[in-house]
Amino acid sequence: xxxxxxxxxxxxxxxxxxxxxxxxxxxxxxxxxxxxxxxxxxxxxxxxxxxxxxxxxxxxxxxxxxxxxxxxxxxxxxxxxxxxxxxxxxxxxxxxxxxxxxxxxxxxxxxxxxxxxxxxxxxxxxxxxxxxxxxxxxxxxxxxxxxxxxxxxxxxxxxxxxxxxxxxxxxxxxxxxxxxxxxxxxxxxxxxxxxxxxxxxxxxxxxxxxxxxxxxxxxxxxxxxxxxxxxxxxxxxxxxxxxxxxxxxxxxxxxxxxxxxxxxxxxxxxxxxxxxxxxxxxxxxxxxxxxxxxxxxxxxxxxxxxxxxxxxxxxxxxxxxxxxxxxxxxxxxxxxxxxxxxxxxxxxxxxxxxxxxxxxxxxxxxxxxxxxxxxxxxxxxxxxxxxxxxxxxxxxxxxxxxxxxxxxxxxxxxxxxxxxxxxxxxxxxxxxxxxxxxxxxxxxxxxxxxxxxxxxxxxxxxxxxxxxxxxxxxxxxxxxxxxxxxxxxxxxxxxxxxxxxxxxxxxxxxxxxxxxxx
Numbered sequence: 001x002x003x004x005x006x007x008x009x010x011x012x013x014x015x016x017x018x019x020x021x022x023x024x025x026x027x028x029x030x031x032x033x034x035x036x037x038x039x040x041x042x043x044x045x046x047x048x049x050x051x052x053x054x055x056x057x058x059x060x061x062x063x064x065x066x067x068x069x070x071x072x073x074x075x076x077x078x079x080x081x082x083x084x085x086x087x088x089x090x091x092x093x094x095x096x097x098x099x100x101x102x103x104x105x106x107x108x109x110x111x112x113x114x115x116x117x118x119x120x121x122x123x124x125x126x127x128x129x130x131x132x133x134x135x136x137x138x139x140x141x142x143x144x145x146x147x148x149x150x151x152x153x154x155x156x157x158x159x160x161x162x163x164x165x166x167x168x169x170x171x172x173x174x175x176x177x178x179x180x181x182x183x184x185x186x187x188x189x190x191x192x193x194x195x196x197x198x199x200x201x202x203x204x205x206x207x208x209x210x211x212x213x214x215x216x217x218x219x220x221x222x223x224x225x226x227x228x229x230x231x232x233x234x235x236x237x238x239x240x241x242x243x244x245x246x247x248x249x250x251x252x253x254x255x256x257x258x259x260x261x262x263x264x265x266x267x268x269x270x271x272x273x274x275x276x277x278x279x280x281x282x283x284x285x286x287x288x289x290x291x292x293x294x295x296x297x298x299x300x301x302x303x304x305x306x307x308x309x310x311x312x313x314x315x316x317x318x319x320x321x322x323x324x325x326x327x328x329x330x331x332x333x334x335x336x337x338x339x340x341x342x343x344x345x346x347x348x349x350x351x352x353x354x355x356x357x358x359x360x361x362x363x364x365x366x367x368x369x370x371x372x373x374x375x376x377x378x379x380x381x382x383x384x385x386x387x388x389x390x391x392x393x394x395x396x397x398x399x400x401x402x403x404x405x406x407x408x409x410x411x412x413x414x415x416x417x418x419x420x421x422x423x424x425x426x427x428x429x430x431x432x433x434x435x436x437x438x439x440x441x442x443x444x445x446x447x448x449x450x451x452x453x454x455x456x457x458x459x460x461x462x463x464x465x466x467x468x469x470x471x472x473x474x475x476x477x478x479x480x481x482x483x484x485x486x487x488x489x490x491x492x493x494x495x496x497x498x499x500x501x502x503x504x505x506x507x508x509x510x511x512x513x514x515x516x517x518x
Contacts, residue, residue, distance in 0.1 A: 018228040021140070021177050024062035025055065027246025031231040032222055037203060041168050041178040042225075045192045046207035051218065051239055052181040055207070056143035057083065058243045059179050061092050064102050069140040072133045072176075073105045074126075076149035080105040090243055104133045109149075123163040127170050134174050142176045148183040151194040161195065191223065202226040208234070214386035215355050220246055236394060238357035245361055249397050263374075263409055266300030269479035270438075273455050273464035278436060281407045282459070283400045285380075285430065287414040288440030292451055293470060294413040295319070296477050297438070298376045299328045299335075301411045306343040310373040313345045313366055317382040318415075321348050331476045345370050351382045356395040359383060364402055375403060379413040380430065396430045435459045440470065445483065453479055 020035040029035045036042050036059075046052050060071035075083055083105060084094045097103035108126055133139065144167075151160050171178050182192040187208045204223040209216050219234040237246040262277035265284075271277040278284055284301075286294045298314070305312040316324055324346060325335045338344035347366060349359070367375065377383075377399070384392045403410040414430070431437060437456040442449055453470035455463045466482035 020228070021063075022066075023059050024066045025058055025244050025246065026242075027235070027237065027248045028220075028244070030248035031220070031235055031246065032225060033229045033231070036177055036179070037225060037228055038177050039172060039175045040202050040226075041171055041180055042203035042205060043192065044179055044181045044205050044207060045184050046181075047184055047187060047209065050207040050209045051237075051244060052183075052207060053078070053083075053086075053145050054239065055244055056145045056179045056181050057087050057092070057094075060103065060141050060143050061087070061094070061097075063141040064097050067140075068102075070102045070137040071104075071141040071143070072130065072137065072139045073103065074108055074130060074142065074144040075105065076108050076144070077146055079109055080107050090241060101137065104137050104139070106130060106133060123167055127167050130167070131170060131174060134176055140177060142171060142178040144178065144180045146181040146183060148181075148193055157194050212386075212388050212391060214352065217355055217387070217391055218357060236357045236360075236391070238355065238361050240361055240365075245357075247357060247360065247394070247398050249394050249401070259407065264304050265297070266302075266304035267297065267477050267479065269468075270297075270453075270455075270477075273466075273468070273479070274436065274458055275461045275463055278409060279460065280409055281404055282435035283403065283410045283412065283433065284436040284438065285412050285414060285434040286438045286440060287416060289417075289442060290415050292440035292442065293472050293477060294415070294440060295324075295327065295378055296331060296472060298378050298411055298413060299331060299333050300476060302344060302374060302376055303328075303333045303338070305372075305374040306338045306341075309343070311343055311345070311370060312374040312376070313347065313370055313372045315363060315366075315375065315377045316346060316348045317351045317377070318379055319348070321346055324348075330474070331472075332474070333476075345372070351385055356383065356387055356391055360395055360398045363399055367402065367406060367408065372408060374409045374411070376411045377413070379415050381413075381415040393430070393433075396433055400433050431457075443483075452483065 019038045020032070021038050022029050022035040023032075044052050044055055057073070060073055063069040063071050073083065078086075084098075087094045094103060094105070098105065106126075106129060130142070134142065147164055150164065151157055168178075168180070184190065184192050184206075187210050191204060191206065203225050206221045206223055208219045208221070210219065211217075218237050218239070220237050221234045222230045222232075224230075231248065235246055235248055237244055239245070259280040261280040262271075263280050264271050264277045265274065286297050288294055302312040302314055314324070319327075328335045335344060335346065339346065345366065347362070349362075351359075354362075363375075363377075380396065383395065387395075400410065412430075412434070434457075436458045439452075439454045439456045441452050443452045444450075451470040451472070452467050454467045455465070457463075468482055469480040471478045471480065
């Protein structure tokens with residue numbers, strides 16, 4: 001255990017006189033600008049199943065393990081045995097801390113025999129027990145889960161509110177930093193049932209589990225932290241085997257320096273079109289209709305890294321491992337061999353198998369464990385199905401931000417709905433986040449279907465702006481010269497340039513070159 005105090009790191013709020021205690025819940029201390037105000041009660045409100053109890057338990061557990069601070073957990077709903085059992089599923093041995101005198105679980109749950117443990121609307125005995133436990137164990141942190149259960153046991157809500165107010169006042173008097181959970185009816189309705197927020201109004205956090213499209217999305221929002229600053233709005237979170245994990249996307253700081261080192265795409269002509277290859281820590285997006293060769297470019301990108309002895313991960317959301325391996329093998333790329341050598345890892349999953357936050361957490365965990373130099377996601381558009389634009393954009397920001405933080409080169413694909421012709425890059429909501437965009441599309445030339453490739457954008461570098469013919473052979477991708485004698489390729493309706501027009505263009509070009517020499 002560390003002996004450091006959780007308030008050693010100062011933040012802007014401390015300068016105003018409000019000190020905070022770090023929760024050590026992943027991401028929460030970022031959005032709260034340092035943690036929870038010391039000596040105050042914070043209300044955590046949410047509908048059933050949003051993770052309120054987990055937050056309350058993790059707050060206590062982290063205090064014990066990270067700062068050697070004893071805690072008191074008051075349960076109005078579940079029995080202490082259930083609290084300990086549920087926590088153990090996250091690898092948290094609460095019984096060990098109980099035995100060591102670092103944790104006291106106060107059982108205020110309803111008596112199965114029907115007797116009123118709390119008493120006739122009088123929490124005096126309970127308040128005294130809590131205060132005694134805080135002093136005996138020298139507890140700094142207290143969690144109370146959940147006050148809604150008290151109101152549900154008695155009809156006199158006004159009397160119960162008064163007693164809860166007394167409890168909060170006493171906790172503040174003894175200097176305990178407290179999390180108090182409560183239920184709410186609707187995800188975007190009143191803060192809490194029974195007017196709980198009326199007596200715990202200093203600090204309020206809302207947890208939600210909203211059905212967006214076809215999937216549920218967990219978010220947390222700090223409504224207020226009186227007398228101190230915090231980040232505004234909802235932030236996605238997921239529940240992992242290590243507890244709550246919040247993604248504070250607005251708090252991300254890309255402090256690493258941009259690299260000028262180039263890495264090969266695995267296709268020589270494409271490297272030339274990009275001025276010598278991709279930048280090492282850049283994010284590349286290949287976008288186009290299905291069948292235009294995006295996955296082939298991904299395969300060459302990954303093969304290039306493995307050939308140099310570097311590791312790479314492919315996150316696939318459209319094809320199975322067998323399909324990917326079979327297709328790559330037809331282009332002379334042996335994915336199975338690269339996997340056996342420990343150079344390549346392929347993660348296949350259905351987009352609908354989990355929420356975006358869960359997919360993001362899996363990606364981050366795999367990267368942290370495998371430590372690749374390159375990653376690929378095939379495809380982002382599959383993950384965008386059935387979710388809101390905002391949720392999808394936050395996911396992409398999370399992935400790209402983490403990749404840049406780890407100085408990893410990322411190659412993502414996006415499948416467009418439009419089979420031919422131009423399509424809006426901005427419709428995907430990811431164009432501004434990527435560094436390089438490669439457009440792939442079908443065009444009709446002389447009555448035949450052809451593929452076209454164009455480096456649409458590349459930050460910080462010269463790049464070829466030509467629209468090249470792109471073919472796929474048994475050897476892989478072949479990028480040829482620009483479509484000569486044609487214009488309006490991107491529109492999907494190319495027209496042949498007449499001979500006279502060609503002469504005029506040639507004369508204009510020569511004239512410009514002469515002017516440049518002069």
